[in-house]
Amino acid sequence: MELLRQTYWLLWKDVRLELRRRESLMAMFFFGALLLFLFQFAFEIRPDRVAEMAPGLLWLAFVFTGTLGLTQLFQPERENSCLEALLLTPFDRSALFVSKVLFNLILMILVESAVFPLFAILFNLDYWTLLPSLFAVTFLGTFGFCVLGTLFSAVTLNARARELLLPLVLFPLLIPVILATIRCLEIILRSGAWSEGLPWLRLLIAFDVIFMTAGYLIFEWVVEA
Amino acid sequence: MNLRVRQLSKAFGSQWALQDISFDLHGGDCVALLGQNGAGKTTLLKLLSALIQPTSGAIEIDDVNLAQASARVRALVGYFVPSAHFYEHLTVKENLRLFVALYSMHNNGTDLDDALDRVGLLHWRDRFVSALSAGMKCRLVLAKWLLVQPAFLLLDEPYGPLDGAGVDLLESFVSSLAQRNKAVIIATHQIPRALALCSRALVLNQGRLVFDGERHEAALNLDRLVGSLLPRGKQWNS
Numbered sequence: 001m002e003l004l005r006q007t008y009w010l011l012w013k014d015v016r017l018e019l020r021r022r023e024s025l026m027a028m029f030f031f032g033a034l035l036l037f038l039f040q041f042a043f044e045i046r047p048d049r050v051a052e053m054a055p056g057l058l059w060l061a062f063v064f065t066g067t068l069g070l071t072q073l074f075q076p077e078r079e080n081s082c083l084e085a086l087l088l089t090p091f092d093r094s095a096l097f098v099s100k101v102l103f104n105l106i107l108m109i110l111v112e113s114a115v116f117p118l119f120a121i122l123f124n125l126d127y128w129t130l131l132p133s134l135f136a137v138t139f140l141g142t143f144g145f146c147v148l149g150t151l152f153s154a155v156t157l158n159a160r161a162r163e164l165l166l167p168l169v170l171f172p173l174l175i176p177v178i179l180a181t182i183r184c185l186e187i188i189l190r191s192g193a194w195s196e197g198l199p200w201l202r203l204l205i206a207f208d209v210i211f212m213t214a215g216y217l218i219f220e221w222v223v224e225a
Numbered sequence: 226m227n228l229r230v231r232q233l234s235k236a237f238g239s240q241w242a243l244q245d246i247s248f249d250l251h252g253g254d255c256v257a258l259l260g261q262n263g264a265g266k267t268t269l270l271k272l273l274s275a276l277i278q279p280t281s282g283a284i285e286i287d288d289v290n291l292a293q294a295s296a297r298v299r300a301l302v303g304y305f306v307p308s309a310h311f312y313e314h315l316t317v318k319e320n321l322r323l324f325v326a327l328y329s330m331h332n333n334g335t336d337l338d339d340a341l342d343r344v345g346l347l348h349w350r351d352r353f354v355s356a357l358s359a360g361m362k363c364r365l366v367l368a369k370w371l372l373v374q375p376a377f378l379l380l381d382e383p384y385g386p387l388d389g390a391g392v393d394l395l396e397s398f399v400s401s402l403a404q405r406n407k408a409v410i411i412a413t414h415q416i417p418r419a420l421a422l423c424s425r426a427l428v429l430n431q432g433r434l435v436f437d438g439e440r441h442e443a444a445l446n447l448d449r450l451v452g453s454l455l456p457r458g459k460q461w462n463s
Binding site: 002005006010012013017020021076079080081082084085086087089090092093 | 275295297302303306309310313314319323324328
């Protein structure tokens with residue numbers, strides 16, 4: 001109960017700061033839209049190849065956009081030594097992890113909600129009936145990205161050139177979640193059914209559960225190191 | 226409550242910031258921490274508040290090693306840094322509400338207003354911290370610790386941005402803490418003020434504790450201990 005209360009307050013703080021500064025959300029949205037336009041100019045996707053190409057391109061846009069958000073995730077704590085102020089309080093350090101994952105997830109879902117329709121229009125996608133399935137898989141993939149991204153954003157918090165270091169450390173570890181999400185989306189777009197994609201879906205859920213649990217357990221050492 | 230420091234040392238790379246520091250702090254103590262720039266005052270305060278870990282030695286609060294203590298034990302120590310430790314784009318009241326919540330303290334909003342009123346910031350409660358002057362931020366820090374009331378309060382150069390009324394507020398708060406059996410350490414270059422307020426002095430020189438004693442002893446030996454703290458050619462007039 002205490003963890004939930006502390007998570008609420010930390011999330012409340014991040015949402016308020018974002019509503020006032022609007023730095024991360026606006027930058028992420030414009031970067032995501034820009035990537036889609038670049039993809040549109042670079043690739044000419046034939047209608048019969050949409051199911052094959054779309055998930056990869058869409059997820060590249062999501063991953064790059066999300067990484068931009070991750071570099072700013074702990075910026076409020078870096079300014080004015082606010083992390084020190086937080087660490088002086090007796091709150092459960094895992095609450096900071098959970099709140100940052102949730103905040104990052106909210107940002108990503110907002111950006112994806114704007115980027116996906118834009119992608120559908122630019123690439124003439126007509127899969128609106130599959131939207132619930134596509135959303136479910138995208139949500140699981142996004143959650144995995146946010147969990148691992150938050151953890152490594154905290155690991156590189158005090159590193160020099162952290163904006164360069166973060167993608168170098170993060171991207172190799174994200175391969176399972178990116179691969180599983182893209183394969184799942186591809187199968188849903190191709191066949192419209194879940195059944196074939198179940199092994200990938202299991203991998204995605206396992207990834208999310210394992211890294212969420214690991215992050216929750218080790219975050220105290222990460223943030224206080 | 227007692228705080229015990231034993232053979233505490235801290236190195237940054239190959240550079241020793243503190244070496245072999247030992248002293249005890251008891252409830253009700255008010256201690257001036259003196260020393261020239263780079264003597265290790267801030268490093269010592271950060272070690273005592275568990276924001277950094279020692280290279281060797283130990284800090285114990287009531288026989289519990291601070292390095293292995295839970296966050297709840299470590300939160301017994303408050304660290305007062307003027308003009309820092311607040312989110313600039315939250316309002317004065319939002320900042321206080323956040324930190325009070327993280328200290329698991331319950332408030333009905335009146336406590337916050339009372340604390341802000343005491344430090345003269347009540348009319349600024351809905352303004353962003355970024356809009357405050359350095360002195361006002363220092364008063365806000367004071368309001369936070371008025372609410373939290375830590376068992377040990379460590380103040381790092383608290384006088385700098387404060388005006389006369391702010392200094393009076395700060396000193397009355399420090400005195401009230403000591404009277405309620407809480408311990409205070411003030412790291413400062415304002416030697417006359419610190420020695421008037423505190424009963425004891427610790428003097429650091431190049432990372433070593435060169436003096437630990439009563440304030441009048443410190444005043445008598447100050448030229449010898451920290452002569453470089455005084456303006457060129459001046460002597461300490463006790």
